[in-house]
Amino acid sequence: MSDSAQLFLDSLWPIVRGGLTGTIPLALSAFAIGLVLALIVALMRLSANRWASSLARAYISVIRGTPLLVQLFVIFYGLPSIGVLIDPWPSAVVAFSLNVGGYAAEVIRAAILSVPKGQWEAGYTIGMSRSQSLRRLILPQAARVSVPPLSNTFISLVKDTSLASMILVTELFREAQKIAAFSQEFMLLYLQAALVYWVFCLVLSMAQGALETRLDRYVAHGH
Amino acid sequence: MSHMDTDPLLRASGLRKSFGDLEVLHSIDLTVRKGEVVVLIGPSGSGKTTVLRSLNGLETPDGGRIEFAGGPDLDFAAPLRKRDRLALRDRSAMVFQQHNLFPHKTVLQNVIEGPVQVQKVPKAQAIAEAEALLDRVGLREKRDVYPFQLSGGQQQRVGIVRALALKPQLLLFDEPTSALDPELVGDVLTVIKELADEGWTMVVVTHELSFARAASDEVLFMDGGVIVERSAPQQMFTNPQHRRTRQFLDRILNPLHERQD
Numbered sequence A: 001m002s003d004s005a006q007l008f009l010d011s012l013w014p015i016v017r018g019g020l021t022g023t024i025p026l027a028l029s030a031f032a033i034g035l036v037l038a039l040i041v042a043l044m045r046l047s048a049n050r051w052a053s054s055l056a057r058a059y060i061s062v063i064r065g066t067p068l069l070v071q072l073f074v075i076f077y078g079l080p081s082i083g084v085l086i087d088p089w090p091s092a093v094v095a096f097s098l099n100v101g102g103y104a105a106e107v108i109r110a111a112i113l114s115v116p117k118g119q120w121e122a123g124y125t126i127g128m129s130r131s132q133s134l135r136r137l138i139l140p141q142a143a144r145v146s147v148p149p150l151s152n153t154f155i156s157l158v159k160d161t162s163l164a165s166m167i168l169v170t171e172l173f174r175e176a177q178k179i180a181a182f183s184q185e186f187m188l189l190y191l192q193a194a195l196v197y198w199v200f201c202l203v204l205s206m207a208q209g210a211l212e213t214r215l216d217r218y219v220a221h222g223h
Numbered sequence B: 001m002s003h004m005d006t007d008p009l010l011r012a013s014g015l016r017k018s019f020g021d022l023e024v025l026h027s028i029d030l031t032v033r034k035g036e037v038v039v040l041i042g043p044s045g046s047g048k049t050t051v052l053r054s055l056n057g058l059e060t061p062d063g064g065r066i067e068f069a070g071g072p073d074l075d076f077a078a079p080l081r082k083r084d085r086l087a088l089r090d091r092s093a094m095v096f097q098q099h100n101l102f103p104h105k106t107v108l109q110n111v112i113e114g115p116v117q118v119q120k121v122p123k124a125q126a127i128a129e130a131e132a133l134l135d136r137v138g139l140r141e142k143r144d145v146y147p148f149q150l151s152g153g154q155q156q157r158v159g160i161v162r163a164l165a166l167k168p169q170l171l172l173f174d175e176p177t178s179a180l181d182p183e184l185v186g187d188v189l190t191v192i193k194e195l196a197d198e199g200w201t202m203v204v205v206t207h208e209l210s211f212a213r214a215a216s217d218e219v220l221f222m223d224g225g226v227i228v229e230r231s232a233p234q235q236m237f238t239n240p241q242h243r244r245t246r247q248f249l250d251r252i253l254n255p256l257h258e259r260q261d
């Protein structure tokens, strides 16, 4: 067996393990926290309260208007200079959560707005308050609408977590970098990292498809 | 069918509403007695929907008063408190032109949502009552399907059942058959007529004059945000007093009329 093939095989497990113990948990926790944040920000943005809606708008604008890598550096390398020291992993979780919060907020807001006004009114006419209608009627329908775009957000996030290697988080890409630096086989190792990301994303796309089919059951087909 | 001797259930007076510069309701006075069926007719844009929505607390009038026997008694000169709005909604339930069923819930879930979530009726009881109501309108076997699987007429009957399940004192119908194919109109009107005969109090916006003639106690003709004429259906349809009423009825009865100008 050639040296390259041997190196490929030897590095496969460390890289995949970096994905399973670094990339995926990081993406999942940031996504979960980010979604909660996004829902709050979306509701603030939609609220009649000027302050709440301006604050939400500013947050979304900053997150979407600045590079993720810069956000990550501000938190990990910037904050210590004002006395706030956070470890790599929590830094990454915070940065990615804030980032998802900004992007997913717009998705959720659009999804809420896409639910016809008549659904709110049907809630009101059966005696519900605004928050009850939101929780029981509007959000479940908005959730259906936001699954495809939020799945895409998640898949992007999985890939974006490679940036965490820049703040020394042990994840898929950092494992590949370490082996590459050691073996000097940059092309091989970086292509291998790309391959593993790709397989991860293929699996996630399939899961997305299955989820969408499941959620489709109350929607008329062929319309 | 006359219930004129009974007490008023609802008294609305001087209702005003503007959207921007457009004054949609000028000064609407309306009394509905218990068991009475009031039909509201009038050209498109005359404010019929806005009247119903105001009665149901979906729209807040700029002025005037809505008083239900036994409360609430709301004066819209003052800002409406959340509690008052909920109390107003509690008294009536609306059947919409576009049914507005909840697409993510089955027929049964649509019907029990209000009783269980809002009125805190025990679920088993709410289900039993919902099934009885669905049975009445011939839809019991549809209890577990989603709204998109129903025809327009069936959807509208579920919409009616959803309103009935709340046991409101007043039913509000906003052109309940306008969005339906002609052959489906009859089933829905029959259900509404039966409810009228049973003694439900209702305000119905409709262009179905045969329904108005057969089921209503009073017909109100609205135009330009005012009630132009009100009378018993017989009088309204055979001997309308106002020129605008005559023109409107003429246009409905003879859609192919000659242009007059």
Ligand SMILES: Nc1ncnc2c1ncn2[C@@H]1O[C@H](COP(=O)(O)OP(=O)(O)O)[C@@H](O)[C@H]1O
Pocket (backbone or CB within 6 Å): B019, B024, B042, B043, B044, B045, B046, B047, B048, B049, B050, B051
């Ligand atoms: N939310 C709204 N904003 C602005 N204009 C409205 C709104 N609702 C109704 N209108 C206007 O008010 C007028 C009366 O409407 P509506 O009560 O729906 O009449 P109808 O039911 O008799 O057709 C129409 O000119 C309509 O365009």
Ligand SMILES: [Mg+2]
Pocket (backbone or CB within 6 Å): B048, B049, B050, B175
């Ligand atoms: Mg209307």
